[in-house]
Amino acid sequence: MTVPTTTTSSSPSRLSAPGVIVTLFVLAMSACVLGLVVWKALDARKTMLAQSETDSRNLAHSLVEHASRSIQAIDVAMSGMADLLKYQNPQPDRFNAFLANTANALPQLREIGVFDTLGNWRYSSLPETPSHNNSDRDYFIYHRDHTDSTIRVNAPITSRLTGRTSIILSKRIDGPDGSFKGVLTGAIDNQYFSDFYKTFQIGESGGISLIRSDGTLLLHWPSMEVGKDLSGTQLIQTRLKQSLAGSYKIDSPFDGITKYFSYEQTTQYPLIVTVAIPEDQVLATWRSNLLSDVIVASVLLCTVILLAALLSTQFRFRLNMENALRERESRYRLLADNIADVIILLDRLGNIVFVSHSVEFVLGHSPNELLGRSCFELVHPDDVEAVKAASAQLTDLTANRTVIFRTYRDDKSLAWVEVNFKLAMRATDREKVEIVGVLRDVTLRKSMQDELTALNSKLAELATTDGLTGLANRRTLDGFLRSAYEQHEQISVLLIDVDNFKGYNDSNGHQAGDECLKRVASVIADATINTPALSARYGGEEFAIVLPDVSEADAITIAEALRLRVRALEIPNMASTRGHLSISVGVASRNSLTSNEAVLVGEADLALYEAKRRGRDCVVANSALQREYFSAGFSHDS
Template sequence: MNDGKRRSDLPDVDEKHLLDLLHHNSDWVWEVDAQGRYTWVSGVVHELLGYEPGYVIGRTPFDFMPPGEAERVGAAFSDIVAQQRPFSGLVNRNMRADGQIVVLETSGIPLFNEKGELTGYRGIDRNISNLGERVLQLETIYDTTPVALCMLDLDGRLVMSNKAMNGLLDITQEQASDCFLGRIMPDVWHQFQNDFIRAESGAEILGREIIWRERCYDTQPVALYNASKRVVGLSVTWVDITARREAEQKLASANQVLQQYAQRDHLTGLYNRRYMDECLINEIQQAVDDHFPLSVCLVDIDYFKRYNDNYGHQSGDNCLRAVAKALVSSQLRPEDNVSRYGGEEFLIILPRTDRNGALAIAERLRENITALNLPHVASPTASLTISIGVATLYACQSLPPNIPLHFIASDLIHHADTALYAAKNRGRNQVVAMPETVSTGSVHNAR
């Protein structure tokens, strides 16, 4: 053994005592040269592997391992030798002379000559068969699980990583041992650094979603502590949720389409009555909060039943589409809302619009429909016309707390409907506004 002194320099009793300790220890002591061949082994090898020391000398540790295990451990040991570093806790399966498997935990230190050149390794093997199989099984599970797993130290070095993690980072197992997350993912490493700070302060570490190379990962870091309860690293799981996120986005898009369908009238493409009810309530609340007037125009196509009877329902549908398009195209403001109220009726909500302003807009709507020059032989004018009723809410008073908003909305539309019928009774093709002022106070008193 290269122990710094020639054996002849030691008293016979000391050498005998030392050899007795080595040969009868529970652990197997050995030395290998730079090529990994045994140059000295203690007698414990016979107990562990069933071979005499003389048989082992000149052979390598991998000669006593099953083929797959020899390849795995050989790759790990080659990396250790390349770095000329000490190692410990290298768990490996070995085949005894009688064919049984024994699990050893190997540790070793490098040996150098006077020129500083690596001459081999001195180490020790411990029988951990009772525990080793379980350890190897856990290592296999850790390494082969499809979920990316890794352990980071305080410097961001990849202390451990499985195949999935190496694939995520696009590195080999050999490269993983010298991999620092800060070099590969600087922004992500900054987040993990904050996790270390939170863990040291006793705060909870939260998971986060990380986008890496166009993939989305759900990461869950867990702090690792030493015996002194100091944070020494993070164990991190990386679950690829890209497919789930894509599915959620598709679902969100589908829900958005469904919501649009729920809000829109299928025939005209305008907002439907359900959406209009919600919109009107919101606009009333806004008008009351900001103390500005709110007007509505209730539009009805004149003699529409006669139009359907004379031209057919398909032409009636085309007529409704044409009227809807003309109403929307009447230079309304973005905040104005045009909806199909039902049948041949349409409702226009005009925020921040008083009675005179609403009358002017309603007259422009009527003229635009007349300008379509749609033939209507069953009408006294021989062309399509509309009648419009206008009602205005003057929110000059604060909203009474005991009056539901839908009551006020219903009352406002009722006033517009009353004005619409007045327009029809006066001969149609005209605009009528309620002469009196509608207010939150008057609605309250009417109720």
């Protein structure tokens, strides 16, 4: 029986095998490099668009806050004016000067005007009060026919006086009985917003729009277009109903260019701010980087082909080595090129044994100059103990600690950083424990937190104190009195009025009047310092003191001492028959007939009225009056 023989491969076939393997290798490498370039391009594009969206949404938020705060300042001023005009008819010269001072104090406000019930100018911040009638204006008609007392943001109009386009803010003025008494208006020049918007770099075809919530265009920068009806756009019809803030891609209704569009609507006023950045501008850097990646990938492929052809006999070995090195290099470059934080490695003594290259971008130091140095050399002297305390708390491999401290950049500037510490053990040396830290620059965040804290403190102070005298304001007084009345069975109230103050003001001027009130307020404040009592400005030239756990007799003693101390100031007052400034004080204490804190204030007010009737410069207690004179909430004029 014959066994068939097996023929072996020919030599040319064996020689062609490495060529086939090299070809397959080159094809595979080409596919890998191409895939990497495509993946990186798509990922970079996604990252670029996400960053652009975040930046544009942050810008839209900042701009809508700017618009809201600009209008809020005017709203606060106009609300006070409307309340004043509701009950008083100030002299034109003085009130016009007050309006002019208000307009000068608010940079966004060009002018303020007050119109009577017929649309004629009543007061104005302008040097001369205009004479034309504005009853045909939309805002006048609206307030005349609606009882809404909130501020109204009107569509842009062209001034009949200057010809300039402005956004008009208007507010209805009610009479004491709620009837229509006129309209208060404030004009914001469109140039105010335009000057602010042009400080932002959004490209030649970019745009910022300020829109009223009904779709009326208040301003589009840089075209300065106004009045366009945008109510039919996707923003008004769909997007705002889904979310007050967002972003999406659109074809601009102004120039037809494809743009990435971010918007935000403020909840306080009917305002929307939009930011539109052209797609070409957003992706310009990405396209430039993509071209560089393609060039690098092409060079890499050519190099691979040449090396593969020359070293085909060692193909398998070199293929494995190249794949391993390429994978490691890819991961390292991905980490090194994209991480924004600094990674540091410390020994147990705090010496730096490794620091990532990102330290150059965060702190300006090169990694080599930091190696071997103690980490405490980089910490601000005042924060060293806090850092040492945090590191001392690392007692096991599961513990981590975060500490925020100050450090110095390479240019000696101060920076706030946040570092998260954790113990780590080397895989090659299980006995050696080191500390891994991730450092992040939080200077901007710390600055914003400090600024926010300062602003909150200032707002809290403004909300509780009177701006002129430094005493508690009326709102704080009401809350304190309500609380004190509920907590104390015995409580007294002093109402203090500066005698003949109107005459003093007329003779000496408002500045002197303000200084006079400050000096009187200082005397009143001294009476309650380091006590549970509260002194406050009640209104105009009137002050109040709430005295918990103080009887009427003691309250009279305090009031009499105050009266004598004010007389001792010896402030000349030609409007007084005495020739000097004095005060009248009404005293009331809680008794069985006092039903609430409002009645208590009314009793003190009645006593104050009696003190003024008796000739001023005296103290009168409510208990000394006849019962038929009691009238809670009785008001009087000085």
